[in-house]
Amino acid sequence: MKVLFSAIAAATLLMAGPAHAVDAAAAKALAQKSGCLACHSVDAKVLGPAYKDVAAKYKGDKTAEGKLIAKVKAGGSGVWGNIPMPANSPQVKDEDIKTIVEWVLSL
């Protein structure tokens, strides 16, 4: 039992590294598919702020994820300028918005 347990733990550890990188790639692909990258890019302001700037602005803010998920769903303006972000819900699934926001905050 103990041996089996260690084998599982080792396998999980082995998967953890590459799986994380794939997550970022998958999240970016999801952002592309969901239309976010029409107005955003990772490094540069397009219509909306660069995702790296968003991550920097909310660094250390534990409430950021919830706030940003709500903002992306409903849309809105005034934080980065006067250009509004249109609502992305319901056309983008809640779980996809969560995944993309987590990725944005990790940049």
Ligand code: HEC
């Ligand atoms: C039509 C253009 C457009 C699309 C499509 C769009 N955004 Fe935005 N986004 C904006 C603009 C403009 C702002 C700045 C809003 C503001 O100043 O409050 C923004 C702001 C944001 C912010 C920061 C919000 C804040 O209050 O700091 C996040 C995070 C974000 N967008 C994520 C997304 C995600 C995820 C998607 C796709 C599901 C998406 N955006 C699709 C234009 C867009």
